[in-house]
Amino acid sequence: MAKKPFRVGMIGYGFMGRAHTNAYKQVGQFFPSEHQVVLKAACARNEAEIKKFADQWGYESTETDWRKLVERKDIDAVDICVPNNLHAEIALAAAANGKAILCEKPLAMNAAEGRKMVEAVERAKVPNIVWYNYRRIPAVSLAKKLIDEGRLGKVFHYRAKFLQDWTIKSDLPQGGQGLWRLDIAAAGAGVSGDLLAHCIDTAVWMNGGMDSLCAMTETFVKERMHNLTGKVEKVGIDDACTFFGKFANGSLANFESTRYARGHKALYTLEINGENMSLFWDLHDLHRLQVFDYKDDGPIRGWKSVHVTDNSPDHPYMANWWVPGLAIGYDSSFTHQVADFLAGLSSGRPAGPTFRDALETQLILDAILDSAKSKQWVNVGKV
Ligand code: SOE
Numbered sequence: 578m579a580k581k582p583f584r585v586g587m588i589g590y591g592f593m594g595r596a597h598t599n600a601y602k603q604v605g606q607f608f609p610s611e612h613q614v615v616l617k618a619a620c621a622r623n624e625a626e627i628k629k630f631a632d633q634w635g636y637e638s639t640e641t642d643w644r645k646l647v648e649r650k651d652i653d654a655v656d657i658c659v660p661n662n663l664h665a666e667i668a669l670a671a672a673a674n675g676k677a678i679l680c681e682k683p684l685a686m687n688a689a690e691g692r693k694m695v696e697a698v699e700r701a702k703v704p705n706i707v708w709y710n711y712r713r714i715p716a717v718s719l720a721k722k723l724i725d726e727g728r729l730g731k732v733f734h735y736r737a738k739f740l741q742d743w744t745i746k747s748d749l750p751q752g753g754q755g756l757w758r759l760d761i762a763a764a765g766a767g768v769s770g771d772l773l774a775h776c777i778d779t780a781v782w783m784n785g786g787m788d789s790l791c792a793m794t795e796t797f798v799k800e801r802m803h804n805l806t807g808k809v810e811k812v813g814i815d816d817a818c819t820f821f822g823k824f825a826n827g828s829l830a831n832f833e834s835t836r837y838a839r840g841h842k843a844l845y846t847l848e849i850n851g852e853n854m855s856l857f858w859d860l861h862d863l864h865r866l867q868v869f870d871y872k873d874d875g876p877i878r879g880w881k882s883v884h885v886t887d888n889s890p891d892h893p894y895m896a897n898w899w900v901p902g903l904a905i906g907y908d909s910s911f912t913h914q915v916a917d918f919l920a921g922l923s924s925g926r927p928a929g930p931t932f933r934d935a936l937e938t939q940l941i942l943d944a945i946l947d948s949a950k951s952k953q954w955v956n957v958g959k960v
C-alpha cells in the first residue's frame with residue numbers, strides 16, 4: 578500500500594538540525610508506519626551553508642527565508658531548530674499555514690510566549706510536539722512505565738541534575754553561531770532553560786506537576802565579548818541554577834544544573850524514591866536503569882542494574898532494534914520521538930510532550946527565574 582508522505586521542512590542546521598534529520602532518515606527503517614518521511618526542504622539564512630547541509634543530509638530543496646518555507650504547499654510539517662527567540666514567531670506562522678510543528682526545546686523564551694504558541698496550534702488544530710528527547714531513552718521510558726504501574730507506592734523524593742563544563746573559560750565569547758546559548762536575547766535563559774528544562778520535562782511527565790519552588794542562580798562570568806556586536810557585554814544568562822520545590826503529589830524536588838562542573842560533559846542524572854522502590858538513571862550510562870525493590874528477598878535485597886536492551890515489549894522501543902543485549906544510543910531517542918509522533922498522527926492520540934505539556938515546563942522555568950530574582954518561594958503558574 579502506498580504510504581502517506583510526511584514532508585518535512587527543517588529550519589536550522591546546527592547540532593539539533595542534524596539530530597532531528599538523522600531521526601527522520603532512520604525512522605522508516607526501524608519503526609515502519611503508514612507514513613513515509615520526505616526531507617522536502619531545509620532552510621537557513623546562509624545560502625551556502627544550508628545548501629551544504631541539504632546535500633549532506635538529503636533534503637530535496639533549500640530556502641533562505643523561513644516565511645517562504647512555512648507557506649510552501651508541498652510541506653506538511655515544520656521542524657523548528659533555531660535559537661529560542663525565533664520559536665514563537667515561526668510556530669505562529671506555521672500554525673496559521675496549517676503545518677504540523679515539531680519544535681526544539683524549550684518551547685519558548687517564557688511562559689507568556691509559550692501560551693500564545695499553545696493557543697495558535699490548538700486554534701489551528703495542527704499536530705505539535707516539543708523535542709524533549711530524553712523521555713524516549715528506553716531506560717527512562719521503562720522508569721515511567723514502572724511508576725505508572727504503581728510499583729513505587731507513595732513518592733517522597735525526585736532529584737535530578739544536568740552538569741556540563743563547556744563555558745568555564747572566561748574568554749569564551751557569547752552570541753552567534755554555536756554560542757547563542759550564552760546570549761540572553763537569543764536564549765531567554767541560561768542553564769535553567771537549556772538543561773534544567775530537560776530534567777523538569779522528565780520529572781513532570783513521571784511525577785506530575787509542581788506547586789511551588791525556591792531557586793538560586795549564579796552568573797560566574799559577568800561579561801563576555803559579544804560575537805554579533807564585537808563589544809564586551811554583560812552576560813544575562815544563568816550559568817548555574819539550583820532549586821528545590823514541592824510536587825503536587827507531596828514529594829520533594831531537588832534539581833541542579835551548571836556549565837561549570839569541570840569534568841562533566843552532559844551528566845544528566847535522575848532519581849526517584851518511593852516507599853516500595855527507588856529508580857536511578859544516568860545519561861552517561863544511558864541503557865541502564867538502577868532499581869532498588871524493597872519487595873526483594875531480604876538477604877539479596879539491593880540495587881540492581883537493569884540493562885534495558887531486551888527486545889521484548891518489557892523494554893520500550895528495543896524490539897525494533899537489534900538482538901537482546903546490544904545497546905542503542907542518544908540519537909535513537911530522537912528516532913523514537915518521530916516514530917511516536919507519526920503513530921500519534923495515525924491513531925489520533927497525539928504523542929507528547931505537546932506544546933501544552935511543554936507550557937508546564939515553561940511555567941516552572943519562569944517560577945525559577947522569579948524566585949532567584951526575588952529570593953522568595955514562588956508558586957508555579959497554572960497551565
Ligand atoms: C547544551 O550543550 C546542550 O546541547 C543542550 O542544548 C541540549 O538540549 C542537551 O541535550 C545537551 O546539551
